[in-house]
Amino acid sequence: MLIKKPDEIKSSEITDKTVYLNRRLFMRGAALLGTTAATALLYRKLNQPTSEKPAGEKLANITQAPQDDRLRQGFTVNEKLTPIEDITNYNNFYEFSTNKQSVASASQGFVTKPWTVSVEGLVNKPKTFDLDELLRFPQEERVYRLRCVEGWSMVIPWVGFPLSALLGKVEPGSQAKYVAFQTLFDPQRMPNQTTGVLDWPYVEGLRLDEAMHPLTILATGLYGETLPPPDGAPIRLVVPWKYGFKSIKSIVKISLVAEEPPTTWNIQAPNEYGFYSNVNPDVPHPRWSQAREHRIGESSFSSRPTLLFNGYAEQVANLYTGMDLRKNF
Amino acid sequence: MKDTPFPKLLLFINALVPLVLLLWDVYHKRVGANPLEFVTRTTGMLTLVFLLITLAVTPVRKTFALNRLVKFRRMLGLFAFFYGTLHLLTYIWFDRYFNLKSVPGDVASRPFIAVGMMAFILLVPLAITSTDKMIKRLGGKRWGRLHSLVYLAGIAGVLHFWMLVKSDTRLPLTFGFILALLLAFRALVKYSPPAPKGFSGSVVPPR
Numbered sequence: 001m002l003i004k005k006p007d008e009i010k011s012s013e014i015t016d017k018t019v020y021l022n023r024r025l026f027m028r029g030a031a032l033l034g035t036t037a038a039t040a041l042l043y044r045k046l047n048q049p050t051s052e053k054p055a056g057e058k059l060a061n062i063t064q065a066p067q068d069d070r071l072r073q074g075f076t077v078n079e080k081l082t083p084i085e086d087i088t089n090y091n092n093f094y095e096f097s098t099n100k101q102s103v104a105s106a107s108q109g110f111v112t113k114p115w116t117v118s119v120e121g122l123v124n125k126p127k128t129f130d131l132d133e134l135l136r137f138p139q140e141e142r143v144y145r146l147r148c149v150e151g152w153s154m155v156i157p158w159v160g161f162p163l164s165a166l167l168g169k170v171e172p173g174s175q176a177k178y179v180a181f182q183t184l185f186d187p188q189r190m191p192n193q194t195t196g197v198l199d200w201p202y203v204e205g206l207r208l209d210e211a212m213h214p215l216t217i218l219a220t221g222l223y224g225e226t227l228p229p230p231d232g233a234p235i236r237l238v239v240p241w242k243y244g245f246k247s248i249k250s251i252v253k254i255s256l257v258a259e260e261p262p263t264t265w266n267i268q269a270p271n272e273y274g275f276y277s278n279v280n281p282d283v284p285h286p287r288w289s290q291a292r293e294h295r296i297g298e299s300s301f302s303s304r305p306t307l308l309f310n311g312y313a314e315q316v317a318n319l320y321t322g323m324d325l326r327k328n329f
Numbered sequence: 330m331k332d333t334p335f336p337k338l339l340l341f342i343n344a345l346v347p348l349v350l351l352l353w354d355v356y357h358k359r360v361g362a363n364p365l366e367f368v369t370r371t372t373g374m375l376t377l378v379f380l381l382i383t384l385a386v387t388p389v390r391k392t393f394a395l396n397r398l399v400k401f402r403r404m405l406g407l408f409a410f411f412y413g414t415l416h417l418l419t420y421i422w423f424d425r426y427f428n429l430k431s432v433p434g435d436v437a438s439r440p441f442i443a444v445g446m447m448a449f450i451l452l453v454p455l456a457i458t459s460t461d462k463m464i465k466r467l468g469g470k471r472w473g474r475l476h477s478l479v480y481l482a483g484i485a486g487v488l489h490f491w492m493l494v495k496s497d498t499r500l501p502l503t504f505g506f507i508l509a510l511l512l513a514f515r516a517l518v519k520y521s522p523p524a525p526k527g528f529s530g531s532v533v534p535p536r
Binding site (some may be wrong): 026028031032035038040043044049051085089094098100101136146150152195197198268269274283288289294296297300301 | 338342362374438492493495
């Protein structure tokens, strides 16, 4: 049996207590730094809003009528414009991402040249327009409110031209009662189209009189420059008195039809999103109130009342006389 | 530091990292165009993450024989409650600017909020009875029974998330899937050794 003698280990070989404590302190410091750094990186990776700068090109020959006329027609509003960083970094564009703050990065480098829009269906002169032809329509600035069905809003200085000008060129036939729109379907360029979150391609529709209304435009730019990808490059619809999802982005096809065309969000949830989807504070979404809205860029403490037809009642209410807006939501 | 073992301190500081970064980003205006929505979403997500980590302690502990993990469970649960409280506060703030007068009516008209509120209310008694004193006072068995409310809170929390998304349910379904696994583990442990009741398929009946 071996009995250890107390002096077998020389005291000089025993690690000094302070060294031991220092080493422990060092190990703990390293553990603390290492784990917090890992946690921070993980958090950043999962939860970082992007801020991409759009690389737009200047649009030439933008005309503008006198301010008073434009105000009266609803072509502009006396409200503070939403900053371009917010307009281009906070988007619902499910073709790229379902996260509003990831669309800008996911759509970076989206190729929009060449691009054509085919206008067809019940028209006398069907035609496929390329982008240059579309940009030859007289472009004007329109400052519109945009009210998203989710309860937030912006004020956006669009550049574009009335849809009626384009429709005039193809001459809708007498049977044409509705206009159907379609977004590009190309999962190579719109990566989120590989998922089933929506029924692709995105489709929208308007009644012909809504489509011909002077407020309804095809937008080709904002803030005087070409449309950034997250906002629907190179050409999109803007219908300012309807919830944002009606203003379909990156359009490749417009058809004149006789029957009310299917629309994407209505297919997705028919009891939540109607064909008309006019902005209406008195008709709540089944899951939230539509009475108020948060204006992007304003204080988080503030909200404003939502206006009937998004404030364009004077210009568009006559389109819906005699219609039950609750039933036709 | 004597009564706070280092690993617990480590966990505590790590659990606060997301909050520190969130506040930092808010202060530097790096939370995007809709700060309140961002903060609400982030705190809600953190609540669910901590809830799921808390619920993962027992399965991981039993599977890998890591009994010491149980020491962290209370702190993890309290962090779930902490982030849940922050989430509720941002909601009240959020809700107050949308609906100045009718919070109760609003809760009733928006089922996902009612469900979320329920999840939070279920966590309140658990947080209150989380001290050693309370465990003694209630007795281990009763305390355990009370704290099985956390399963219900987890289900309500995930349901709340699932109900509020517009169409992309992938993330809520992922949370739901993980929750289902964690709950299934418990059901298996509880029901399988003596007699596999209510289970079919993989469990081989005794011959």
